[in-house]
């Protein structure tokens with residue numbers, strides 16, 4: 001786990017300013033955001049990015065479900 005003080009871009013791992021585009025605590029720098037926007041769907045890079053996001057979304061979804069289940073058990 002990374003510390004909250006040093007957020008790094010999910011894609012290029014470079015340090016990201018606070019307030020950058022973020023997804024559930026994962027951040028993406030402006031350069032990568034622009035790159036994603038410019039990528040064509042049939043480019044290999046696009047598939048890689050989508051794969052990364054899918055994994056992230058999947059993990060987050062599972063985490064949310066687990067969290068929800070645990071909370072429900074407490075009531």
Ligand SMILES: [Zn+2]
Pocket residue numbers: 009010011012013014028029030031032033
């Ligand atoms: Zn980046």
